Amino acid sequence: MIKLNKPFLPIFSAIALSIAGTNMASADTSACLITKTDTNPFFVKMKEGATAKAGEMGISLKSYAGKIDGDHESQVAAIETCIADGAKGILIAASDTKAIVPAVQQARDAGLLVIALDTPLEPIDSADATFATDNFKAGELIGAWAAAAMGDAAADAKIAMLDLAVSQPSVGVLRDQGFLQGFGIDLGDPNKWGDETDPRIVGNDVTAGNEEGGRKAMENLLTKDPMINVVYTINEPAAAGAYEALKAVGREGDVLIVSVDGGCPGVADVKDGVIGATSQQYPLLMASLGIEAIAAWAKDGSKPENTPGLDFFNTGVNLVTDKPVEGVESIDTTEGTEKCWG
């Protein structure tokens, strides 16, 4: 964990300026962490970061999670528990970004600081602050990389878009649209995917963000057009599934797969050439910054500030690839492995 935090010391101190000395936060300061699930390695890492930071700062942390992604009721119950418990603040990765808003408001009315982690609420200012990856930027990086890696062939690419879910949660839309923008494709409505008219897009399908879904979606799109040569995937498990489908038809060597997340198996897949490039995000940092913010709030009522130019605090994203291209900044898989989660 210390290893992971090192490169972020500058960001760290920027936000931690106002909270210097919070190590003295009294032991009765308590905070809640509510994640979508406690099984996804992303949230496991998030919990790890929060727990470590809370221990370090002498804050008592209680963690809650939905049973599955989309389990909204459990999250509402968790917020209610935290209010009743007298917590100073809540860190939440919301399953249903719109429906959670009234419960969040209830907590804020009761004097709790609510910080959205990873997933912005809708509207984004429903929470006191949002610590998240710039998902549009994450998509843009892999889009620009894919276009540059293909060179002239990008003009007649055949692109498969493996998205998250039909309900189009914001994280999936941002990555999808970012990728297209980065690749140089005109967007329709930037708030939804699937309305683009560029003939280079073969189609969109949904993967639920896992291997099984990735494979099935890839198979479906290959049936539509067997000559697909660029595959955008919502995350690395979906990418691994898509790779299996391509392998089954002997196309794994001539298709470019890009992804987002930066989990350790995903970075290993980049190293092995399964995935061309992936955008890495930093869940542990989101959580530890969140705990610091709650400590500051408990101490003197100060709220964290947004990254200039954005309506949330950007916890950073790096492109991980072993085939760097000109004009797109990236780190190699060795560095990516050091910073990976899960």
Place this chain on the structure above:
Amino acid sequence: MAEEYETSLQDSAAEIASFEDDKPGVLSWIQATLHHNPSLVPLLVLLASVAGFGLYLGPKFFSPFALTLILQQVAIVGIVGAAQTLVILTAGIDLSVGAIMVLSSVVMGQFTFRYGLPVELAVLCGFAVGAFCGWINGVLVAIVRLPPFIVTLGMWQIVLASNFLYSANETIRSQDIQEKAALLQFLGGKVKYEGAVFTYGVFALVILVLVLSYVLNHTAWGRHVYAVGDDIEAAELSGVRTKRVLISVYVVAGLICSLAGWALIGRIGSVSPTAGQFANIESITAVVIGGISLFGGRGSILGMLFGALIVGVFSLGLRLIGTDPQWTYLLIGLLIILAVAVDQWIRKVST
């Protein structure tokens, strides 16, 4: 007393065998035919849907590649569906099938990679875990006499939680498996013929269904499974050792789930503890659309296979047309309700 029961049993059996002659008319003939061939409806629906999508989409759908792709896509659900069929034939239900499948696959993977066991042994351990989970289900249902719904609802949570705790939700990557333990991906191996692609997992499904179909129809154990599901007290009174049959059904179901877990590794390449989250619901869907009665004792395992294929055909067909995936779920929902309605109607034959 015993004699009396037996006489009444014989009487009722004789009646069932003779009564369709009393009711003439096309409709009752259809009703009676369906009653004797419960997999006929799903077979017709399957053929009609293949023909329908084939006509609408042309060669894109009606190609060896696409049609065999459907088989690959339903292989896992089909194998789990076979386990579900056995349990539902005993008038039970198994909500833990998907969880047992995933735990088995995780055991196969982790035993190889974490403990360095020979991969053959790890696969066997996976099967043992599946059988053990099934055995617990069976004992709780047959001996402790808890309702199957409750038992397997509980086991679903327990097995899934064990799976996440044990695996720490770590995925074992496809590339590592390929390098060190290729046997785990065995059922993902494929045979190609003129554009058609069959995986060993598909063969496993077809062979499993054919074997079970034979066993259910032509062996004492198979007939006892039907008897227990039809009327457990009558079965008991006519000498079937119902507890033993019930436990064996759940154990066999557990073993089949392990087979599905093995096939799952072949299909997705990696060992992923989050896979198969909805396999229980999908398998029940296949069973119900396949015309197998949730009240037990009636239905054919072939119907389950057709039911799984119908879902596969609709999923791929609608995706190729380019509709919103929600339409697939909506249509499958309709099919489920329709299937049960038909089942109710057919059941009236015997009243």
